[in-house]
Amino acid sequence: MSTTASDPLAALGSLPGVPEAVDSVRKAVDRVYGHRVMRRRSNEVTAEAALRGSRGSAALSGADWNLEEVRRRTDFRGEDEARTVGAALRLTAEAGQLLSIWRQSPLRVLARLHLVAAGGATPDDAVGRPRLAGETVDEPLIEAPVPGAEEVAGRLEGLSRLVIADSSAPALVTAAVVHGELLALRPFGSHNGLVARTAERIVLIGSGLDPKAICPAEVGHAEQGRAAYVAAFEGYTAGTPEGMAAWITHCGRSVELGVRESTAVCEALQRGAA
Numbered sequence: 651m652s653t654t655a656s657d658p659l660a661a662l663g664s665l666p667g668v669p670e671a672v673d674s675v676r677k678a679v680d681r682v683y684g685h686r687v688m689r690r691r692s693n694e695v696t697a698e699a700a701l702r703g704s705r706g707s708a709a710l711s712g713a714d715w716n717l718e719e720v721r722r723r724t725d726f727r728g729e730d731e732a733r734t735v736g737a738a739l740r741l742t743a744e745a746g747q748l749l750s751i752w753r754q755s756p757l758r759v760l761a762r763l764h765l766v767a768a769g770g771a772t773p774d775d776a777v778g779r780p781r782l783a784g785e786t787v788d789e790p791l792i793e794a795p796v797p798g799a800e801e802v803a804g805r806l807e808g809l810s811r812l813v814i815a816d817s818s819a820p821a822l823v824t825a826a827v828v829h830g831e832l833l834a835l836r837p838f839g840s841h842n843g844l845v846a847r848t849a850e851r852i853v854l855i856g857s858g859l860d861p862k863a864i865c866p867a868e869v870g871h872a873e874q875g876r877a878a879y880v881a882a883f884e885g886y887t888a889g890t891p892e893g894m895a896a897w898i899t900h901c902g903r904s905v906e907l908g909v910r911e912s913t914a915v916c917e918a919l920q921r922g923a924a
Contacts (some may be wrong), residue, residue, distance in 0.1 A: 659812060659819035659827060665895040671902035672820040678909040679865055687916040688864075695864050698915045700742045703866030703908070707847045708738040710791065710872055710879060737767040737841055741848040746863065749856040756813045756849075757806060760837070763848055767841035780806060780837040788840045791876060792833060794887050802835045813853075821857035825850045825867070826901035830886035847871065854905065864912045870904030 662668065682688070688695060705720045713731035726736025744766045748759045765778040781787065783799040797805070809831050817824055832846035847868050854860045854867065871879055882900035885893030 657815070657817050657819070659817040659823055662827065662894055662898065663819045663823045665891050665898070667895050668823065668898050671899040672822050675822050675902045675905050676859070678906045679859060682864060682909045682913050682916065683862075685913065685916040687919045688862075691919055692862050692864070694919060695912055695915055696862050699864045699866045699869075699908070699912050701739075702911055703851065703868040704735070704738040704742045706866065706868035706870075706872035707741075707844055708735045710847070710868075710876060711738070711841075711843045712790065713738075714872075733769070734844070737769060738844055740766045740769060741844055742851070745848050745852050746855070748852060752852050752856055753814065753816070756810045759852070760806075760832070760845060760849065763845045764838045764841060767844050776839050781839050785839055787836045787838075787842065789836050789842045791843060791880065792836065792883065793880075794834065794884070796836055797834070802837050805831065805835055806837055821854055821859040822902050822905065823898055824857065825853035826886075826898040828853050829901065830883065830897055833883055834887050850901070860905075865905055866908040866911065867901060867904040868908070869911045870907030871901075873907050874900070874904065 663672065701721060702717060705715060705717050708715065708720075708731075711734050713734035715731070715735055720735055720739070723732070723735070726732045726739070741763060744763065748762060751762075752759045761778040768777045776785070780802055781799055785799070787796050809828065813824075813828070829846050829850035832849055833843060836842040838845065850867055851863070854865065855863050859865075878900070882897050885896035885900075887893075
């Protein structure tokens with residue numbers, strides 16, 4: 651059997667521009683992990699990265715709050731934006747608890763992520779399971795056609811098999827495909843963008859690329875802007891080599907921007923300013 655057939659994710663790693671993106675991400679991650687602050691205060695950097703990543707993911711789902719407001723707020727009930735920020739924070743906190751389960755049962759993890767994100771905001775019988783035929787999807791940022799329930803079920807199974815197969819593809823490629831596929835499927839009735847970005851985070855951490863969770867891609871996705879995010883995602887849904895490469899490199903740039911954010915945190919800690 652050919653490598654492409656047995657490991658389809660690996661083939662994506664050789665698309666034009668992708669090897670360079672993978673190399674650039676690896677070098678950026680290595681630099682921030684080598685920062686002197688990481689030897690003594692890595693837990694503080696991880697906590698700050700989690701907060702900033704949550705803020706970024708919520709911004710892409712329509713709740714673009716100032717970082718200090720996210721830091722200050724304790725009650726995330728009430729209006730839609732507050733619930734979105736609360737969901738993003740809960741998901742980021744939950745991600746680290748699901749790493750070992752992800753490699754064995756990605757679908758269980760996705761169900762758990764939706765349960766955590768929904769937090770009582772979705773009817774109980776719709777929480778933690780893929781939507782059924784006729785059920786609607788609330789994901790205003792993504793306007794691509796929504797696949798039917800049967801297609802969603804089949805593609806989720808396919809995605810699960812890819813994850814469990816433990817591809818030789820670089821972590822960036824796997825993370826980008828998981829993120830893009832979940833965004834394309836929108837398998838749940840709500841919170842799909844938040845869940846997709848958390849799944850990307852889980853892949854990046856669990857792969858060993860970012861074991862201390864200090865390189866929040868969500869920061870970079872938000873920094874590049876919603877329009878750029880949607881445009882890159884349209885490349886994924888097109889399914890062409892050029893489109894897939896554009897999406898993967900967009901995700902790579904997002905990780906690098908997350909690295910830049912955490913590098914600034916390290917510098918601030920070193921100066922005693924944070």
